[in-house]
Amino acid sequence: MVKRKVLTVSTRKRVDVLDITESARLFVEEIGAEAGLLNVFVPHTTAGVILNEAEAGLLEDLKELLERLVPELHPYAHNKIDNNAHAHLRTILLGSSVVIPVEAGRLSLGTWQRILLIESDGPRSRHVILTYVGL
Amino acid sequence: MVKRKVLTVSTRKRVDVLDITESARLFVEEIGAEAGLLNVFVPHTTAGVILNEAEAGLLEDLKELLERLVPELHPYAHNKIDNNAHAHLRTILLGSSVVIPVEAGRLSLGTWQRILLIESDGPRSRHVILTYVGL
Amino acid sequence: MVKRKVLTVSTRKRVDVLDITESARLFVEEIGAEAGLLNVFVPHTTAGVILNEAEAGLLEDLKELLERLVPELHPYAHNKIDNNAHAHLRTILLGSSVVIPVEAGRLSLGTWQRILLIESDGPRSRHVILTYVGL
Numbered sequence: 001m002v003k004r005k006v007l008t009v010s011t012r013k014r015v016d017v018l019d020i021t022e023s024a025r026l027f028v029e030e031i032g033a034e035a036g037l038l039n040v041f042v043p044h045t046t047a048g049v050i051l052n053e054a055e056a057g058l059l060e061d062l063k064e065l066l067e068r069l070v071p072e073l074h075p076y077a078h079n080k081i082d083n084n085a086h087a088h089l090r091t092i093l094l095g096s097s098v099v100i101p102v103e104a105g106r107l108s109l110g111t112w113q114r115i116l117l118i119e120s121d122g123p124r125s126r127h128v129i130l131t132y133v134g135l
Numbered sequence: 136m137v138k139r140k141v142l143t144v145s146t147r148k149r150v151d152v153l154d155i156t157e158s159a160r161l162f163v164e165e166i167g168a169e170a171g172l173l174n175v176f177v178p179h180t181t182a183g184v185i186l187n188e189a190e191a192g193l194l195e196d197l198k199e200l201l202e203r204l205v206p207e208l209h210p211y212a213h214n215k216i217d218n219n220a221h222a223h224l225r226t227i228l229l230g231s232s233v234v235i236p237v238e239a240g241r242l243s244l245g246t247w248q249r250i251l252l253i254e255s256d257g258p259r260s261r262h263v264i265l266t267y268v269g270l
Numbered sequence: 271m272v273k274r275k276v277l278t279v280s281t282r283k284r285v286d287v288l289d290i291t292e293s294a295r296l297f298v299e300e301i302g303a304e305a306g307l308l309n310v311f312v313p314h315t316t317a318g319v320i321l322n323e324a325e326a327g328l329l330e331d332l333k334e335l336l337e338r339l340v341p342e343l344h345p346y347a348h349n350k351i352d353n354n355a356h357a358h359l360r361t362i363l364l365g366s367s368v369v370i371p372v373e374a375g376r377l378s379l380g381t382w383q384r385i386l387l388i389e390s391d392g393p394r395s396r397h398v399i400l401t402y403v404g405l
C-alpha cells in the first residue's frame with residue numbers, strides 16, 4: 001500500500017518552528033496503516049524537517065545555534081541572487097525529510113519526539129508531503 | 136514484505152558510539168530480504184544514528200567536533216528544564232534515522248560504512264527500531 | 271515493486287558538487303514508478319548527498335561553511351591513519367542518503383530542489399545507489 005497526502009501550512013515568522021506531528025499521526029490512522037514507513041518530506045530549499053522535542057526553551061536554543069553556526073549576516077555569494085543564503089545552508093544541515101516507522105496505525109515516535117518543520121526564510125505558505133509505504 | 140525488530144542496547148558513557156551494523160546485517164539476513172530498504176530509527180531525542188567509518192581516532196574527532204560546534208557548557212534556555220540541551224542539539228545535527236538499500240539479503244553498505252548510534256546523554260538503555268520494506 | 275540502479279559518477283576536484291537529479295528523474299520515469307519512495311544512497315564515507323538549490327554562489331557558500339565548521343587543517347586523530355578526517359566529518363553532518371516521494375513517474379521535488387552529491391575527498395569515482403519502493 002502506498003498513500004500520499006500533501007499538507008499546506010503557514011509559518012508566522014522569519015525563523016519559525018511548526019509542530020506537524022498531529023497531522024502525520026492522523027494521516028497514518030486514517031489510512032489504516034498496519035506496518036511500514038512514513039516519509040515526511042518538505043519540497044523547499046529554505047525550510048526543513050527534523051525530529052526532536054518541542055520544548056520552547058530548546059527551540060530557542062536551536063535558533064541560537066543555527067544563527068551561531070550559519071549567521072544571517074555574512075558576505076555569502078548567493079546573496080547577490082537572493083538574500084537568503086543562510087536559510088539554504090541551515091536547511092542543508094537540518095535535512096529535508098524524515099522517515100518514521102509505523103506499526104498498528106501508530107507512528108513509532110519516542111516519548112519526546114515531535115515532527116518539526118523548521119522555517120528559515122518565512123513567513124510563507126509551505127507544503128509537506130506525507131508518503132506511506134507498507135501494509 | 137514489511138518486517139520489524141526492536142533492538143535494546145546499552146550505552147556506557149555520557150558520550151558514546153555503538154556500532155550496530157552487525158545487528159542490522161543479521162536482521163536482513165534472517166528475514167530473507169531480497170530487495171528493498173532498511174530504516175534504522177532511534178526513538179530518542181538525545182541519541183541519533185549516522186553512517187560512517189568506526190575508526191577510533193575518527194570517533195574521537197567526531198566527539199571533539201560536536202563539543203566545538205555545540206558545547207556542553209553554554210547558557211541554553213532548555214537547561215532550566217533538563218540539563219541536556221547540547222545533547223538534543225547534537226542529535227538534531229546528526230539525525231535520528233538512516234535508510235539503507237538491501238539486495239540479496241545484504242545491506243548495500245560501502246566498504247567503510249558502519250551504522251553508528253551516537254549517544255549524547257548517556258549512559259542509558261536505548262532502543263533502535265529496524266524496519267524493512269521490500270520483497 | 272522494488273527497482274534498483276547503481277550509478278557511477280566521477281568527481282573532478284578535491285571538493286566538488288555533482289547534480290545527479292537528471293539521472294534519478296530518468297530512473298523513475300524508465301521504471302514506470304506510479305507512487306512510492308526513491309532512496310538515493312551514497313555508499314562512501316567521504317562523500318554524501320543533500321537536497322538543495324544548485325546555484326553556483328550557494329555552492330561556494332556551502333564549501334566555505336563546511337571549511338569554517340570543519341576545517342581541513344586541524345590536528346584530527348584520524349589523520350594518523352588517513353589524511354581525510356575533515357571529509358568524514360563533513361559527510362556525517364550532510365548525511366549519506368535522501369528519500370524523495372514519487373508520484374505518476376515523477377520525483378516530487380520542489381521548484382529549486384536538486385539532488386546534489388557532495389564530494390569532500392576527491393577527485394574519485396563514486397557510486398550512487400537508487401532504490402525505488404512502491405507501486
